Amino acid sequence: MNDTVKYVLDEGRIPKAWYNIAADLPTPPAPVLHPGTKQPVGPADLEPLFPMSLILQEVSTEREIEIPGPVRDIYRQWRPSPLFRARRLEKALQTPAKIYYKYEGVSPAGSHKPNTAVAQAFYNKEAGIRKITTETGAGQWGSALAFAGALFGIEIKVYMVRVSYDQKPYRRALMETYGAKCIASPSSETNSGRAILEKNKNHPGSLGIAISEAVEVAATHDDTKYALGSVLNHVLMHQTIVGQEAMAQLEMAGDYPDIIVGCTGGGSNFAGIAFPFIGAQLRGGRKLRVIAIEPAACPSLTRGKFAYDFGDTAHLTPLVKMHTLGSTFTPPGFHAGGLRYHGMAPLVSHALDLGLIEAKAYKQVECFSAGVQFARAEGIVPAPEANHAVKGAIDEALRCKTEGKSKVILFNLCGHGHFDMQAYIDYFGGKLTDQSYAESELAMALAGLPSVPAPA
């Protein structure tokens, strides 16, 4: 018969501190540079955008940063999230591998994003901030921040990539149900948006453009700050509760991962599951393989250059050294909207450069096929982003079968696909194809990577 193995931690075991991998890396990541002076930025340079407490987290090299009581208190609504052994999937694959998955879809917004949204809203509230601007692609991050804003009484304004705004009304409705305001980007509300619209009034938008708009509004209003859902050090750090819990849950199971798999857009869910384990390895613990899975249509880690680049299209953000496809790169439309960012978190990029992780790119049809196989075995329909991690884990499990090895595979199922059923309809109807990859190749060629050379 089928059987379920779920590892539940008592709520007293929600981590008391976030883990900061900067404390354990053999070399620090390259400094963040001011877009004007090209010199390393100081905390004061970032103050128009973020409360000081988050800026200090961004540059901290302390190994542990205490999670404030009110944040842990809200985490308790859905944390510790469950860790499952995917026994039914293992049977379907007939693999000797043990597959574990951490499930972050249990949060109110349905993904890992509230882990950092709640923390960011808390620190902004502490700093007396009344409004936060942000951008969103598929809408997972926007709805997470909208949720957090509702809890703390902070107004949330979300610049949503226009193509998603039009095609994903349900994620937008979720943000509005939480009370957030959602604006199609590019919009006529900002200089960055107007500049794009002047050239093309039907511009479909991109994450880079939406970031420019949100940053511009925050930088020009005293009562308003900006929040980012991935890429930055403090955002990745907030997600490390995922990996810390998984470590404790695997200990309950008497196992330790040989292989960790996560999908990467900006890098935060991947870092969340992987960094605590990589840190343990760096401190002398067991060595493991850590695989970042990205979409072949937006392959920053596998095909981008490791160079300084802007985080946004209008070049309002600082310069960060990362794997990038160029800040003007616009990936073709594909369904994993949360993975459509031109760059990669500097810490994840640095980890790849140090050889601590591997990277692999998959096309979308094979990812959806894996997602459907997972749903039929485990009952949970993954988000299109998470399908990339599912595909990566299944491939490793099948390799174990070929090699006759019983390895322990851990992956992060970062969110459910309830708001993404149109993508599944397209997949079943044969409308979701891999044809856009030629378009992606062309876009990469035109982007002339990287768009910004490393400074002298």
Place this chain on the structure above:
Amino acid sequence: MNDTVKYVLDEGRIPKAWYNIAADLPTPPAPVLHPGTKQPVGPADLEPLFPMSLILQEVSTEREIEIPGPVRDIYRQWRPSPLFRARRLEKALQTPAKIYYKYEGVSPAGSHKPNTAVAQAFYNKEAGIRKITTETGAGQWGSALAFAGALFGIEIKVYMVRVSYDQKPYRRALMETYGAKCIASPSSETNSGRAILEKNKNHPGSLGIAISEAVEVAATHDDTKYALGSVLNHVLMHQTIVGQEAMAQLEMAGDYPDIIVGCTGGGSNFAGIAFPFIGAQLRGGRKLRVIAIEPAACPSLTRGKFAYDFGDTAHLTPLVKMHTLGSTFTPPGFHAGGLRYHGMAPLVSHALDLGLIEAKAYKQVECFSAGVQFARAEGIVPAPEANHAVKGAIDEALRCKTEGKSKVILFNLCGHGHFDMQAYIDYFGGKLTDQSYAESELAMALAGLPSVPAPA
């Protein structure tokens, strides 16, 4: 600050038996009658539709029926479900009441329905059944059975009310992702469906018609049985794990409910939360108020007659004594599709007749308003059906405020609204109105209630 209070039971505390209220009722419910002979049915009469193990549960008067190991094993994927104290909602309402809610949206299909779907699939599998037919309205039940079918390797065929089939492609996509086959009802596949289509080839369908189709296919195929997602005794009984867990969780909290609120369509989620407490009261325990909330557009408990009626439109099912609007009653289109059934579970109807419960009807706009208030306080977006329970609980909490009483209110949040965001969009856009009630009045008048008089 905001705070979360969650009561989590260890998985060893998933109930070991379902609770059967038939054992504690002062008088038994009226017998089920054969549609032809009008005499009480025997187990053999039901064999074309159900495996014998479920038929014996349907007529059992044992207080406890053991939950099979493999069923509990699957329950463990999401059970025990959490019980929350809605502290943030209490603060928003400024009520002295304590509001607790049991949250069933954590199941893979997102509602309480898998509690019985898994059990029914298990017993069918044990009986060697390879195919199950069923009907679905909004799609919650259909997707729950599709999930259970995938786990047990049983083919699931779902007759989905045509108007939902056309308007809710995402629930349909969920069923198909689980591997089920979904057919718009009325269909040309059955005599019942063809008879309707001959009169009106654009008939929007109804639950009563979809039941006729599913029953007809099961009755005429040896390898196929039928499954119902509510109404029947055994279905209500499978849901009692919800109330049993809530009782244990409230004990952890040191509380006992003064008032229990549940929404009622067919009656199963309501019975699930309420029957264990009503049973305790019947055995000499504390008396409580139990309130069934139904939609004003389909008010079987508050305005229907308590009489024998058919469960379906084509009159293929046995006759059951229940609160009914008449088996030909077609409620106007409104968003809580899961509450659009003409009748009510015989056990719930009987409980109302015995004075064990109260019933109250609400219009949909006020329910959505309550749902949005709940979402902004608690972070969870309820299904439209569950909004009725939310509205009922909020009203009781506000009454406590007026009366200055600190009562303990428990309600069942039976599912999330992730697949129902169009209804929220309509609500925010002012398109969701209460205008259809005149239509409902007319339909009730035309139905000439009840459609079938009680037999001599």
